[in-house]
Amino acid sequence: MPKTILIIEDDEFFRDLVDKKLISEGFDVAKAVDGEEGIKKIKEEKPDLILLDLLLPNIDGFEVLERIKKDPATASIPVIILSNLGQKEEVEKGLEFGAADFLIKAQFTSDEIIEKVKNVLAKNR
Amino acid sequence: MKKENCCSKKKGWAFIIGPLVVLILIELWFFANLGQTAAYILAILASAIIFFLIGALLIKTDVPEKSECTKIESTSLTIHQLKAPLSGIKLSLEMLLSGDYGKINEEQKDILKKTYEKSDLLIRLIDDLLDTVKINEGVYNLNLTPTSVEDIVQSVADFYQEEIKKKNIKFEFQKPSEALSKIMLDEKKIKLVVQNLFDNAIRYTPVGGSIKSYLRLTKKGLEFQIQDSGIGIPKDQQDKLFTRFFRARNAIKTEIEGSGLGLSITKNIIKAHNGEIWFESKENKGSTFYFNLPISNKIK
Numbered sequence: 001m002p003k004t005i006l007i008i009e010d011d012e013f014f015r016d017l018v019d020k021k022l023i024s025e026g027f028d029v030a031k032a033v034d035g036e037e038g039i040k041k042i043k044e045e046k047p048d049l050i051l052l053d054l055l056l057p058n059i060d061g062f063e064v065l066e067r068i069k070k071d072p073a074t075a076s077i078p079v080i081i082l083s084n085l086g087q088k089e090e091v092e093k094g095l096e097f098g099a100a101d102f103l104i105k106a107q108f109t110s111d112e113i114i115e116k117v118k119n120v121l122a123k124n125r
Numbered sequence: 126m127k128k129e130n131c132c133s134k135k136k137g138w139a140f141i142i143g144p145l146v147v148l149i150l151i152e153l154w155f156f157a158n159l160g161q162t163a164a165y166i167l168a169i170l171a172s173a174i175i176f177f178l179i180g181a182l183l184i185k186t187d188v189p190e191k192s193e194c195t196k197i198e199s200t201s202l203t204i205h206q207l208k209a210p211l212s213g214i215k216l217s218l219e220m221l222l223s224g225d226y227g228k229i230n231e232e233q234k235d236i237l238k239k240t241y242e243k244s245d246l247l248i249r250l251i252d253d254l255l256d257t258v259k260i261n262e263g264v265y266n267l268n269l270t271p272t273s274v275e276d277i278v279q280s281v282a283d284f285y286q287e288e289i290k291k292k293n294i295k296f297e298f299q300k301p302s303e304a305l306s307k308i309m310l311d312e313k314k315i316k317l318v319v320q321n322l323f324d325n326a327i328r329y330t331p332v333g334g335s336i337k338s339y340l341r342l343t344k345k346g347l348e349f350q351i352q353d354s355g356i357g358i359p360k361d362q363q364d365k366l367f368t369r370f371f372r373a374r375n376a377i378k379t380e381i382e383g384s385g386l387g388l389s390i391t392k393n394i395i396k397a398h399n400g401e402i403w404f405e406s407k408e409n410k411g412s413t414f415y416f417n418l419p420i421s422n423k424i425k
Contacts, residue, residue, distance in 0.1 A: 013213040017220060024225060055209070084208045088268070105212035106248045109219050 003121060004028040006047035008038035008064065009082065010056055014105065018051065021110045035059035039067060042074050049121055054083040054090065062097060069098040078124045080116060100124070145175060204255045208248060215244045260314070260390050267397060271307040272315065274347055274418070275300055278340055281319045288327055295335040301342060308347065308420050314394045321387040322351050322414050329376060330355035330411070346400070346420045352413040358406040366404070367392040375408065
């Protein structure tokens with residue numbers, strides 16, 4: 001059964017690119033444009049992995065991450081943070097809050113994003 | 126770490142203590158010599174003055190800090206926002222190149238590759254811009270790693286070799302006889318410092334001149350020196366040299382491009398590392414710039 005990836009990202013252009021790549025690699029994809037919708041979709045779709053952007057409108061990415069990890073029903077789902085900030089403090093904060101990995105959007109290729117997704121999923125078995 | 130500088134309140138309270146003490150002493154004198162009524166009147170006047178001073182101080186120290194802070198934050202945010210669409214652009218080009226949107230011919234591949242590289246360049250330029258803004262404002266953290274200053278100077282010297290040869294400048298880099306141990310430094314930023322000093326030396330030295338650089342261990346630490354035979358800095362302009370946007374009058378006259386930011390950033394970085402930077406210069410003879418980095422955190 002194909003794994004479901006939920007991508008929480010408000011930049012439609014970027015979101016559609018990642019969506020296309022994930023589907024071409026055989027994943028099922030669920031999408032959310034902000035934190036609130038994201039949390040709702042987690043409960044609905046029960047994804048195997050979450051790609052979370054940190055710069056979101058309304059509730060920010062860190063708060064979403066916190067909520068995901070605090071809820072026992074969703075805490076076990078691995079989260080990979082996608083961000084443009086990439087400062088050391090942000091990376092550390094994300095990992096501290098329980099993210100499984102961190103990706104800086106401007107520095108990775110689509111293949112590398114897929115590789116990280118596969119690695120995190122494998123680790124989480 | 127240094128982010129606190131921007132948003133913390135200035136301790137201007139010291140400026141109230143002085144007048145307050147004086148007022149209390151006068152009050153006591155009044156009480157002792159002129160009787161109670163006079164003393165009470167003075168007490169009321171004094172309280173009014175003190176409240177006025179406190180009020181003025183609060184207003185004065187609050188506004189500049191806040192607007193300075195918001196300015197830095199909004200500049201950083203604006204620069205970050207430049208990166209957002211670029212990430213999408215870079216990714217979409219990369220996916221086009223990988224054939225994710227269908228097969229592409231050689232000509233298409235070629236043009237896409239070039240566009241991809243340009244988008245990548247743009248991202249790096251924005252990162253540099255972000256660094257510059259932060260360094261300028263003194264709002265940055267040092268990323269300390271064991272660094273060899275020798276290697277940094279050598280790589281910067283190599284980078285400028287072509288320009289040095291073009292201007293027929295005699296160049297020398299004297300290293301200490303024994304390899305120096307590595308020091309905990311922010312490699313990227315120290316490289317910026319060395320680049321800036323080399324850049325200035327080459328820029329303001331005429332064709333056929335000479336540039337000599339030295340690296341040595343002194344009692345105070347690691348000292349770097351770069352001596353050029355260039356236009357020098359006029360004596361009356363020397364004390365302003367490290368200020369932002371300052372360019373000496375003779376430098377401006379040469380019509381050589383310069384933003385005037387380099388040395389202020391350079392000084393900022395050296396100071397952040399607890400080092401010192403200074404220079405000697407004589408107009409039309411040349412300048413020698415020095416910086417010194419303490420080796421208290423030496424790595425064996």
